[in-house]
Amino acid sequence: MISLWHYLAVAAALFGIGLVGFLTRRNLITMFLCAEMMLQAVAINFAAFARFHGNLQGQVFVMFLIAVAACEAGLALALFLMLYRRGKSLDSSDWQTLRELGVPPAIDTQSFPAPAPVEPDPVLSPAGARPALSTEEAARV
Amino acid sequence: MDLSTFSPIQLVGGQIAIIALLAIIGFLLLLPRPQARWVTLGTASLIAAVSGLGAWLYTTFGKPMPDLIGTVLFGFFSVGALGFGSVLVTQRNPARGAIAFAFVILSTCGLFLLLAAPFLMAATVIIYAGAIIVTFLFVLMLSQNDGPSDENDRSREPRLGALAGFAFTGLVLFSLYLGSPIPASADTSKAPAASLRKQLLPVVVLNTEEKALLQTALVSLDSAGEQLSGDLTKDRDSRIEYFTRIKNTLAEVVGEPVQFEPTSAKTAVSRSGSVLSRLVRLRQELNADLELYRQDHQARAVVTQAVKLQELNAATYRKLETNLLDANPNSDLARAEVAGLREEVLLLMGMGELPASNVSNLGYQLYTEYLLAVELAGALLLVASLGAVAIARRKGVPS
Numbered sequence: 001m002i003s004l005w006h007y008l009a010v011a012a013a014l015f016g017i018g019l020v021g022f023l024t025r026r027n028l029i030t031m032f033l034c035a036e037m038m039l040q041a042v043a044i045n046f047a048a049f050a051r052f053h054g055n056l057q058g059q060v061f062v063m064f065l066i067a068v069a070a071c072e073a074g075l076a077l078a079l080f081l082m083l084y085r086r087g088k089s090l091d092s093s094d095w096q097t098l099r100e101l102g103v104p105p106a107i108d109t110q111s112f113p114a115p116a117p118v119e120p121d122p123v124l125s126p127a128g129a130r131p132a133l134s135t136e137e138a139a140r141v
Numbered sequence: 142m143d144l145s146t147f148s149p150i151q152l153v154g155g156q157i158a159i160i161a162l163l164a165i166i167g168f169l170l171l172l173p174r175p176q177a178r179w180v181t182l183g184t185a186s187l188i189a190a191v192s193g194l195g196a197w198l199y200t201t202f203g204k205p206m207p208d209l210i211g212t213v214l215f216g217f218f219s220v221g222a223l224g225f226g227s228v229l230v231t232q233r234n235p236a237r238g239a240i241a242f243a244f245v246i247l248s249t250c251g252l253f254l255l256l257a258a259p260f261l262m263a264a265t266v267i268i269y270a271g272a273i274i275v276t277f278l279f280v281l282m283l284s285q286n287d288g289p290s291d292e293n294d295r296s297r298e299p300r301l302g303a304l305a306g307f308a309f310t311g312l313v314l315f316s317l318y319l320g321s322p323i324p325a326s327a328d329t330s331k332a333p334a335a336s337l338r339k340q341l342l343p344v345v346v347l348n349t350e351e352k353a354l355l356q357t358a359l360v361s362l363d364s365a366g367e368q369l370s371g372d373l374t375k376d377r378d379s380r381i382e383y384f385t386r387i388k389n390t391l392a393e394v395v396g397e398p399v400q401f402e403p404t405s406a407k408t409a410v411s412r413s414g415s416v417l418s419r420l421v422r423l424r425q426e427l428n429a430d431l432e433l434y435r436q437d438h439q440a441r442a443v444v445t446q447a448v449k450l451q452e453l454n455a456a457t458y459r460k461l462e463t464n465l466l467d468a469n470p471n472s473d474l475a476r477a478e479v480a481g482l483r484e485e486v487l488l489l490m491g492m493g494e495l496p497a498s499n500v501s502n503l504g505y506q507l508y509t510e511y512l513l514a515v516e517l518a519g520a521l522l523l524v525a526s527l528g529a530v531a532i533a534r535r536k537g538v539p540s
Contacts, residue, residue, distance in 0.1 A: 002215045005202040005321050007252065009314055010219040013194060014226055014245075016164075016310030021230035023302035024172055027292040029280055033242045036272070039224055040249045043261070053255040055442065056499060056506050062261050062508065066268055071525035073272050077279055078529035084283050085535075088233075091217040091292035106297065110175045112219050112289045 007048035015041035028080050028090045032073070041092050153318050156197050161311035163190035168303040171231040172296040172344065175289065183231075191223055201318060211255060218251035233293045235280045260500045322456050347443065347490070351394045351415055355490050358390040362483040373470035380465055388458040389485065395451040418448045446489045457482045 014037060022035030043062045050058025078092065087094045096105055163186050170183030195216065201368075216397065221244065228241040235518070246269045253262040284293075347355075361383070368383050396414025457478050464475050487505070506517055 002208065002211055002255070005317055006215065006219075007256065008317055009194065009198055010222065010252070012310050012313040012317065012355055014222055014249075015313075016306045017223065017226040017230055017345060020168055020303050021226075021304060024168075024296040024299050025230065026295055026297055027235050027284075029276060029283075030229070030232075030238050033229055033238060033276065036269075037242065037245055037527055040222075040245065040265075043265075044249055044252055044256075047253055047256040047258045047261060050258070053442070059258050059261055059499075059503055060506055060511055062258070063264070063503075064518055066261075066264060066516060067522060070268060070272070071521055073275075074529040075526050075532065077275065078533040080279065080283070081533045089290075089292060090283055091290075093291065093297065096443030107294055108291065110295075112175045112294070115288055119165075125296055141146065 004048055004052040007044055009042040011041040011048070014038075014044070026092050028092050029081070031092065032076050032080070036069060036073070039065060144245045152320070154315060156193075157311045157314050160190050160193040160197060160314075161373060163187075163193060164310075165303045166306075168227075168231065169299055171227075172299040172303070173233045173294050174296060174299070175294060187227055188466040191220060194223075197314075200319065214251065215255055218248045218255070221245075222252070224334075226426070234338065235284060235293065236277065239273055239277050239280060242276075243269075246273070257499060260503055262415065324358075348419075352393050352490065354390055355486055358387050358394075359483065359486055359490070361390070361480055362486065362495065365479045369472050369475050369479070373465065373472055374468075377465055378401035380412045381462060384458060384461050384465075388454055391454045394449040395454065397451060398455050405517070414451065415445065417444065417451075443489070446485070450485050450489055453485055 018036075018038035018041060022031050022038070023036065025031055043065055046061045046065070050056060050061075063078075070078045083095070084090060093106060099105070115139040147155070167183045167186035167190060170179045170186065172178075207219040225241045225244040225248065229238045232241060246265060250262040250265050253259075253265065271283065284290075365383070365387075368380050373380075392414065394416055396417055420507055460478055461475055464470055464478075
């Protein structure tokens with residue numbers, strides 16, 4: 001029989017994965033999804049406790065959790081939109097000017113590998129002679 | 142190395158540390174970075190971590206596994222959730238990450254179903270389907286797809302981040318182990334007899350007749366207001382008879398206290414009620430293995446509630462009787478008594494229905510006990526939508 005502890009352990013692992021993603025990723029949208037994943041892990045905990053105590057209080061709590069997650073999603077996406085308008089980027093490190101006083105800035109040392117050389121598109125060589133414009137045609141144009 | 146020199150707690154700590162280390166290595170190899178990633182080794186390390194977690198769970202908590210289908214489904218959904226969660230964290234392309242997140246949500250919805258929460262499953266699918274589509278729109282709108290970019294192909298402090306996340310997870314798992322009843326009873330690992338287990342698993346907490354009886358009592362209690370209206374000094378006998386009928390209906394299910402039996406004509410079964418006799422008899426049959434019985438929290442909760450209702454039923458009837466036979470019957474007091482009894486009957490019915498048809502009970506709880514919180518959540522949603530509009534509005538641009 002799957003017991004309460006199995007669900008708690010899976011939820012803990014899911015929460016850990018979400019935490020790693022939230023701490024390490026720099027795309028704001030990915031960070032937001034990782035935070036939602038952590039919320040899901042907590043919801044599994046609540047539902048498991050509700051099931052194994054035979055009452056519904058845990059499920060009621062998950063309902064409120066979903067409501068709060070919806071609020072968070074709306075506000076977060078609005079914030080991302082505003083930040084994107086200012087910085088034209090979703091990189092959360094672009095706003096590290098907001099860091100605490102005395103903390104050194106994080107500077108990316110590794111550079112991207114040079115992009116693979118792209119073959120230029122074939123261009124047809126011009127053929128034929130360019131017609132000489134008469135004065136009449138120039139006036140018409 | 143002789144493993145028997147370590148205590149069980151040290152062994153469990155070592156196992157959890159190995160699992161966490163494998164997960165850290167996997168994420169270090171897989172997190173986005175400008176150089177090429179070592180995908181094969183990272184994936185293998187993550188798979189090893191997940192299977193290590195599964196093996197640890199099986200050996201530590203899950204030795205008796207009679208419920209094969211439930212176990213397989215649980216494994217399927219939890220591996221799905223963890224695997225797609227890892228894809229979301231390590232995927233460079235945020236659009237693919239959003240798809241992986243959709244699968245994480247579906248997997249957790251499967252876990253919700255296994256946990257007897259069908260309404261939560263439906264609500265999560267509906268709400269997160271919308272949320273994911275909106276996120277998808279944002280990804281398509283805001284991300285540029287020309288070559289490597291800072292936000293998608295770099296990680297912030299991957300070593301420290303992975304260490305923090307999985308050290309946290311390892312500590313939670315370790316404290317789970319310490320908090321579980323396993324370490325206390327590690328030596329007495331006697332497997333319960335298979336026949337007893339088969340008897341226990343499909344326990345019907347409230348059967349159909351008991352539900353019907355409770356429903357009848359509930360309907361009578363609902364219309365008890367008519368009996369308590371008008372001049373209470375008249376028709377005392379018919380009123381008392383009405384409440385006696387309710388009391389007897391309830392007593393068939395939950396029984397009545399012994400001192401209210403004037404004669405010993407009734408059998409012991411009818412005195413303790415059908416619920417209690419069935420569930421307690423079951424416990425006596427399972428006496429050799431009380432531990433397994435204790436795992437069924439629902440049966441325990443129903444027994445507790447039935448005992449409570451048994452006493453309340455008798456007490457309410459006694460109070461109603463004295464009230465109605467009084468020279469000045471108090472209608473309000475009687476109504477309050479009836480309302481209190483009705484609530485407990487509803488609770489017992491709800492507990493009996495919990496694993497399967499709990500949607501209506503969830504609604505009942507939300508709109509009785511948590512009404513204020515529901516209103517607050519609604520207000521919160523309204524404020525959040527206003528805030529989102531206020532944040533996203535373009536300032537200084539004439540509309």
